[in-house]
Amino acid sequence: MPSNTGGGCLAGRRKEPRRAKLHRGPDAKPYPCKFCPVGCHRKIKITEPGEYALEAVGPEYETLGMMGTNLMISDPKAVSLANDIANRLGIDTISAGAMVGFAMECFERGWITARDTGGVG
């Protein structure tokens, strides 16, 4: 599976109880699929900062992994916004996170450059 694992782990994150934090915020209310014993779904509301303002279904745990830690993103608000954008576009968040991670790895290894990414890099 494509991933962005070459850089190690998120700096300074090992000591924090990240899992509990991600499942509590941002302003998360349980919203599980019917009869599911796992119940990973949350309804979330983000008001600040304004560029992340959002009221929607929050990211599932796979999305937190693939669009969060896999991409070295530790801000649950940023992951929530990426999740919402992907959902609105009908894009699978796990696949999207894997492909972006793969592109990041290719960029870091010099296999692709900003010329290949339209200047993003």
Ligand code: SF4
């Ligand atoms: S998305 Fe989450 S809540 Fe829904 S069925 Fe899967 S694990 Fe359960």
